[in-house]
Amino acid sequence: MNKTVLISGAGIAGATLAYWLGRNGFDVTVVERASAQRSSGNPIDVKGPAVDVVESMGVMPELRAAGSEVDRMSFVDATGRTRSRLRLSAFQGGAGSREVEVARADLAGILLEAAKEFAEIRWADSISGIEQDAGGVDITLDSGAATRYDYVIGADGLHSNVRRLLFGAESEFLRHLGMYAATLPVEKAFGDEREVVMFNQPGRAITVHPSKGKAVAAFLFRRTPVPDLDHRDLALHKRLVADAFAGEIGIFADVLDQLRAAEDIYFDSVSRISLPHWSIGRVALLGDAGSSLSLFGDGSTLAIAGAHTLAQELARTPDQPRIAFDTYERRHRVLVEPKQRGFRAAEAFMVPATSAGIVARNAAARFMR
Ligand SMILES: Cc1cc2nc3c(=O)[nH]c(=O)nc-3n(C[C@H](O)[C@H](O)[C@H](O)COP(=O)(O)OP(=O)(O)OC[C@H]3O[C@@H](n4cnc5c(N)ncnc54)[C@H](O)[C@@H]3O)c2cc1C
Incomplete structure (x- = not known):
């Protein structure tokens, strides 16, 4: 039987993970607190390692169509006079001109459309209880539904609900x-x-x-x-x-x-969100939930790249969560930690x-x- 996974959060990380797990034969449900997909939001970049991931999902044409055309940043004074200017290509990651900038919610929406082929989305709901043992995770939702899953992933952002329910209070991990x-x-x-x-x-x-x-x-x-x-x-x-x-x-x-x-x-x-470990038993954290740097750390690129790595590792050892989660964490921390150090x-x-x-x-x- 296919392994069942519940993902909390239909944002950039959750949608990408749902797609890749589904494509690898997992039975995926996503629970999202919002009642529907929003649009627009702050423009953010899909850079470096995330570019290969979205290209393999086949969504690059949609991202390009939704993407902005910005190519320079002007530093101006209060009268609007330009004091200095730089080309935004100075901030490009390893994928050069294949990189794209898209409004945050549009990016999440395009990734989620791709994931819908493989995953069931439950809008306007949230996890209220998590209990796990060696064989699975028992989840209760605000709506009252109760289901057992093989794995649960917290991809529910900076103020993650899964992290609070299982790993500890936000104040333990969040540094202003x-x-x-x-x-x-x-x-x-x-x-x-x-x-x-x-x-x-x-x-x-x-x-x-x-x-x-x-x-x-x-x-x-x-x-x-x-x-x-x-x-x-x-x-x-x-x-x-x-x-x-x-x-x-x-x-x-x-x-x-x-x-x-x-x-x-x-x-x-x-x-900054930082935790000593991104998983406990059969539950793991992904994206901002495990390693946010708010707007200063290429969080969307890391969310996409991390989701792909996590899906790869779960697909490689679907019966051994310890190995899958530890390997995901080891591989993904290599990308995350330099960004967290570069904040200042x-x-x-x-x-x-x-x-x-x-x-x-x-x-x-x-x-x-
Ligand atoms: C102002 C701003 C500008 C930014 N600019 C950039 C940039 O230029 N480049 C860049 O790379 N990154 C940027 N970022 C960071 C980037 O937006 C995040 O790192 C990225 O969105 C992380 O994706 P995520 O999926 O982990 O979290 P999110 O995108 O936050 O998604 C989390 C999802 O979980 C849902 N959720 C929350 N609570 C629950 C719950 N209890 N139950 C179910 N669902 C829940 C939310 O509704 C949301 O859909 C910026 C961030 C901000 C705030």
Whole structure:
């Protein structure tokens, strides 16, 4: 009989894993807390090792059709005058021009469409209980359904439910990195379809990123952690952003006004998730659930590459979870750990803490190719 797998989370990692496990003959169910696939979101890259994975899934034409056309980033002052500029090819991974940038939810949606050939998706539900023994994992869902699976994978993101239920409280694994990020769709880009615009002041940055005739703004700011931040308190999130960007921000004041008026924004701390082990028994973590670096670590590429590695290892030793999970972890940590170590460099480049740092970054950007 085929091995049964429950994946928590139909995001980038969960959808990719569902596809590859299904293609390898596993019987796959995905449970997703949201009630439907959303669209758009922040544009993110599919780079390096993830490119081969999505090409083998046959979804590259869809990703290219949904992808943005950006090829440069301009660093501007509050009047909009360009101070420096770099070609985004400077950030390309090993797959060069085969790499693509797609809105986050569109990427997850395209991967999930491919997975639907092999997997059943249960929307608007979530795991409420996990009990395991040597032979399987007993799962209870919020909806009341109770089923036994051979394996369960937590691909449910930075604030993973599976991790909380089985591995321990989030505070044990999450380290706040002294920064917050907010994103929202905005009315228009500042440049053309190929240009990401970034405005910096010490310790804070605003980017406006065009994608398919739309644009997404991101506000990044350094700040000490807010104790017991309520992840659903929209008014508080807006206030934190507005306080962080108080003062003269020139032509970007309009983007801040759009945030103040928005009915929905993405808001979270920039945090690192790290665990000593990504599996316990027959349950393993994948993607941001096990190793997030928020927006600074090629998380989508790692989610796709990790899903492919995990599916390969489960297919190789389907009756030996210890071997499959340990080998997945050993292989995938080789990609994850350098990214986690590189956080400070990425942060200093994107959100310099001082005026001198902004000048130095702008000077360095001129030489990046
Ligand atoms: C603002 C921002 C910008 C970013 N920019 C980039 C970038 O440029 N390049 C890059 O590589 N990465 C970027 N990232 C990181 C990237 O988005 C993540 O690393 C990637 O999405 C991780 O994929 P995932 O599938 O592990 O998690 P997610 O994409 O977060 O998916 C998790 C899924 O689990 C679901 N879920 C959550 N809780 C439950 C539950 N209890 N039960 C069931 N389902 C649940 C969620 O609804 C979601 O569908 C960015 C992140 C942010 C926040």
